[in-house]
Amino acid sequence: MSGLVPVLIIVLAAIFGAVYMANVFRRYRRNIAVGGLVGAASATAGALLVMLPLNFCTFEPERQTIDRVFGFLLLAIGVGLVLWPVNWFIRQRFEGNPLFATQTQPGAFKGWLTPALLLLPTLAILAIFLYYPIFDTFSLSVLLARLGARRSVFVCVDNFTSLxxxxxxxxxxxxxxxxxxxxxxxxxxxxxxxxxxxxxxxxxxxxxxxxxxxxxxxxxxxxxxxxxxxxxxxxxxxxxxxxxxxxxxxxxxxxxxxxxxxxxxxxxxxxxxxxxxxxxxxxxxxxxxxxxxxxxxxxxxxxxxxxxxxxxxxxxxxxxxxxxxxxxxxxxxxxxxxxxxxxxxxxxxxxxxxxxxxxxxxxxxxxxxxxxxxxxxxxxxxxxxxxxxxxxxxxxxx
Amino acid sequence: MQKRNRAFFLCLLLMGLVLAAPVAAQDEPIDVVAWFAFTDYRLDWLQEKAAAFNEQFPQYNVTIEGFANYEELFTSTTLAAEQNSLPAIIQYFEVATQDALDSGYFKPVAEAIGDREEINGVEVALDDIVQPASAYYTIGGQWSSMPFNTSSAIWFSDMNVLRAAGIEEPPATWGEVDAACEAIMALDNAPQYCWTFPNHGWFFEQWLGQQNALFANNDNGRSARATEVVFNSEAGLAVLEWLDDQAEKGYLYYSGTQGGGSWSTAQQPFLTGQVAMVAFSSSDTAPFTETGAENGLDVVASFLPYNEETGWTGNLIGGASLWLVDGLAPEVEDGALTFLLWLINTENAAEWHQVTGYIPIRESAVEMLTEAGWFEENPNFIVASEQLAQSEVTPATSGAVLGAFPAIRDIVTQAIDTVLLTDEDPATVLEQAAREANQTLEEYNLLNAPEE
CATH class of the missing domain: 1.10.3720.10 (MetI-like)
Known part of the structure; x- marks a missing residue:
């Protein structure tokens, strides 16, 4: 979908993010403008995360109200998904909490390389057998698709809204x-x-x-x-x-x-x-x-x-x-x-x-x-x- | 010196082995895998036949793998195709014909045979196949698959009970079923219920075809691709209302099981005497007759009762055909074809009929059995062939060919389930089922139909 609507939606999300993060920065007596910028950027990223794969289809003029409601719901989820960790990360920084466990804990790894290497096999298995199928399920869920069929057709969120x-x-x-x-x-x-x-x-x-x-x-x-x-x-x-x-x-x-x-x-x-x-x-x-x-x-x-x-x-x-x-x-x-x-x-x-x-x-x-x-x-x-x-x-x- | 000699000989031996390996491999028989939707005595018969075939044609090694039912094999095939692990031969039930054609997994057997009259000494002779089967499986004037197990829906009665109720002949119409049930249920030692049937979409299709009513548009999908179901007609409603009435009166026993699992839930109450009559597939004429006799029943087969108000035009076939997978190596394809043709040669076709009850698929097999006096001794076995032979061939009695038919069948059995178990109006239920079926069909055609 092209035109004004996607831009409008992104701007809407960005404003929400800006206001929210500016508020957080204000409470910690930091620069409000920086907070606004961070918030706007992360909200935009969140909105694009859910809306780009769908090509903003829920807001097409010929869609029904239920599709639009669903679109806003998705938008909220997308914005939340990015804004929430950003918010958490920034609060931790402002409160001076260390992000990772420091060496005070006995038995902790010093660098990040060894733990990363040790985690790799598990992560690889998770990625192949869990994350990839989940990703695949998400992309299938917006299609009209049959097992063994020649084609598939993009149907936006019809599979959800019909439920x-x-x-x-x-x-x-x-x-x-x-x-x-x-x-x-x-x-x-x-x-x-x-x-x-x-x-x-x-x-x-x-x-x-x-x-x-x-x-x-x-x-x-x-x-x-x-x-x-x-x-x-x-x-x-x-x-x-x-x-x-x-x-x-x-x-x-x-x-x-x-x-x-x-x-x-x-x-x-x-x-x-x-x-x-x-x-x-x-x-x-x-x-x-x-x-x-x-x-x-x-x-x-x-x-x-x-x-x-x-x-x-x-x-x-x-x-x-x-x-x-x-x-x-x-x-x-x-x-x-x-x-x-x-x-x-x-x-x-x-x-x-x-x-x-x-x-x-x-x-x-x-x-x-x-x-x-x-x-x-x-x-x-x-x-x-x-x-x-x-x-x-x-x-x-x- | 000795050591060196030994090393030399070892080398020679190794070389010899390496050289001999391809020669040995050439003697290895060619593997031909076939998938069938049987797990019972029918699978045993097929495996015996495969062993006999392998002995007669040592260049091939045919192996048979069994699946629980048609529906399960259909799903397994689609999944196997996704993973490129299809066997050489697959048995598909008749309603999956359109899906099989659209899938692109299979090669029409006519195309694979070409103009050959025999393959490895096995005669082709496809003009010998009985008419109802050739009508169903030649699509666009060409044999798309090899007919194998072909049946029709027939009616089995325990004449001991019927005679006790003063009825000498099995009922021929719905009205006669009703009258017979009234008499049977009035008996002192009446069975629990009067009759039953497997809630399988096939029976709805049979009763529709008998009334010369179509299941789908475009002449049941035979003059052009079916785009709409039309079973929500007066004829379709008549079937539901009749079943509803029979259940209401307490005549019809319904096990609550649908589709592929429903066969055994209809067979068991009949063979244990809990019902006096059953609508079933002719495929099980042999076990019905034999086990019935062992259990003290006098089992007589007859034509499937029809709606006397609209008359009888004919019945359709059921069962399955054997599909040849496309893209096989030429020698595997020839092996598969040889096995297919050999499996339905006159002797095997006659034997398959005798052990099961599926109709003899070749005219020559019918002749052979008639000459041997088989039908005179076993009158139950001729019923299905007779019913099909007497049927007038119309688009309605040829059976429907449409996409997603297995899924649409489930929608129909679901509708029958609702009618039998609730007070909902059959007309409303049927309309709802047609709407659902149309949506499924529309989506199927959108995704699966090859580009014109």
Whole structure:
């Protein structure tokens, strides 16, 4: 796109950056003009960073309001991405903080060459297997592209904006959040319950523990197949037991609600071993004298657990929330694929499964890329949120 | 002296080995890899045949690799093409025909054969292929792929249950299915449900074709590239409404599984007696008849019931054909062609029919089987061939050729899923499906159609 609009947008971004940084410089009693210049330059760079690859397409006259809103959102992200580190760097300088750890810390490298060399292999692997695919995903997400097709067409941010008005996508997001939270909450609660029983010093404790952790060694795909047989509405074991003892059976894989719970149950069972393992380890580290003194003070078993043991387990819980969340978002795929294939009525189509269906089954790469970016942003957001909210309350002990 | 001698001999030996290596390499058979979408007894049969072929033609080494279903093989092929690791032969299901033509991965078999009448002593004789298959796979007047497993959708009934309900003949129309189900479900020892079908887009296409209704414009994509789907017609709506009605009455069992995974979820309830009738592919006539008999069922195959209000024009084929990958080394290409032609020679075509139920692909194979009295002894096996032979050839019954058909099929099964499981109006659901399908088709044509 050419013409006045891009210039106007860049100027807008530059003014914002200038005002912001001038303000920062003013607070530190430095030259406001320099601050304005730094701010304008970094904001311009940020705006160009997001807008050049898109060629300012979101602001083309024939685009809709939603595209423009999305354009401004991107602009804000781009400006923020550059302005934020610049701002941080300058504040550190003004406050006289050293940027890198100085030699006061024992065992630190003196120069930068050795650490850089040592980091190189890791960085190379990250670049090839992580950053390059991410970059590729970003460039695919603005295309109409099919696997094996002759051409691809640039469609601006249509792949994203069409999601905003797509009720089936909203549905997918809600289902994903529901299934994920249910897996995390139920998985952790059950894991803790079983672990607090299994860590008791009883005869054969080792055997119990090994048996409890066993399911974790099974791959999600195998778990899916096992539960497919168990949940099978016609000849499955679960319905056999239900109809023999209670006289009713559940159409596990045909009813949307039941299917969702079938997925949750399978995933919880699958991740349980992992949770138990960590909770047992955590419970063994809870000092006995704390529990004893609480007991002497008259606390009952429940109170001892809730006020002494549980807070001391918070680092483990926090760690497990994050790993379970990642598991629920990304690794339930094989379970879903084997149990329900996203059905019935898309009731078990999570965001991850939908990406697979669109990208591999329908071979529509552009839309799949856009949706995986949405998922990527969502998981980053959730992790940040968790660090903010839970992180402050986690006690790592003295 | 002794030492030097030994060194000399060692050198000589080495030289000899180096010289002999290329000679040995020339004796190595040429590798021909073929991908098939089977994992069951059909894969076993193919592997046996490949072994027999390798024995008969020691200059070649054909290996068969199996994939879970057509959909999965289709995806794997596209991914393999991206990485330049395609085999020599790939089995593509019929609906991927347009995608295969547009992909540029394949060479039309007619072009590879040229004007040769035989290859390595195996006769070409493509004019011997039965008409429904040649109608489907000759595109633009030329054989694009080698027909192999061709089937049609037929109907299996457990006559034990039907007779108990006082019905002597399998139902021929939708109305008769309904009447039969009423009688069956009224039995004291009635099965759980009356009938079922795999929720695979193919059955919707069959019921559409029977009513002489098109799936896509431009004569089902046969007179020109299809640019729009037209299945949201009265005929299409009639199919959805009929299925909806059958499910509502509790006659139709729906497993909730769609597409490639739905076959087994329809086969199992029939063979275990939970339903009395099933719409299925003729491809499994053999296991249906045999396992049915083992389980105490009296399995009789018949034509797929049709809508009596619009009449029966004909049914379309299904199954898959074998595509020759383009850009193979000439000797590999010849090996692949030899195997393809050998695999569908009269004897093998007849045997393949007998072990599965796919129609005999050659006229000569039909003759051979008739003379041997096969069809008289096994009446279930003639049903699919008869149904296709009696079909009037129209664009509707020839089957649709359109881009992104595998993805569009998923949209159709999704619509059927919605109709069967919710109270939503079938007309609205069908319209929505057509809109989605049109968008997919438009995007496909925009990206994949070769420049004119």
């Amino acid at each position: 905003v008005t797509d009720p089936s996508y909203h549905n997918t997001v809600i289902i994903t959040l529901f299934i994920s939270f249910a897996i995390v909450i139920i998985g952790l609660a059950l894991g803790l319950l079983v672990a607090s029983m299994a860590y008791q010093p009883i005869t054969g404790a080792r055997i119990y523990r090994t048996l409890l952790i066993w399911p974790y060694a099974i791959s999600p795909a195998v778990a899916g197949v096992i539960f497919l047989l168990l949940f099978n509405p016609a000849g499955g074991f679960i319905n056999y037991v239900l109809s023999n003892t209670f006289g009713f059976s559940v159409p596990w894989l045909q009813d949307p609600t039941a299917a969702r719970w079938a997925i949750i149950a399978t995933s919880v069972w699958k991740s349980m071993g992992f949770n138990i393992l960590f909770y047992i380890a955590g419970l063994q580290n809870v000092p006995n004298d704390l529990k004893e003194s609480a007991a002497i003070d008259g606390a009952n078993a429940l109170q001892r657990f809730w006020y002494v043991t549980f807070p001391l387990l918070s680092p483990i819980t926090f760690f497990l929330i994050i790993t379970n969340m990642t598991y629920a978002f990304f690794e339930t795929f094989a379970t879903i694929d084997n149990l329900t294939r996203g059905g019935p009525l898309n009731a078990t189509t999570t965001m991850m499964y939908r990406i697979y269906q669109i990208g591999f089954v329908n071979q529509d790469l552009g839309k799949a890329a856009a949706q995986s970016i949405v998922l990527f942003v969502m998981v980053i957001g959730l992790t940040v949120l968790q660090f903010r909210s839970t992180g402050s309350r986690v006690t790592y002990g003295a």
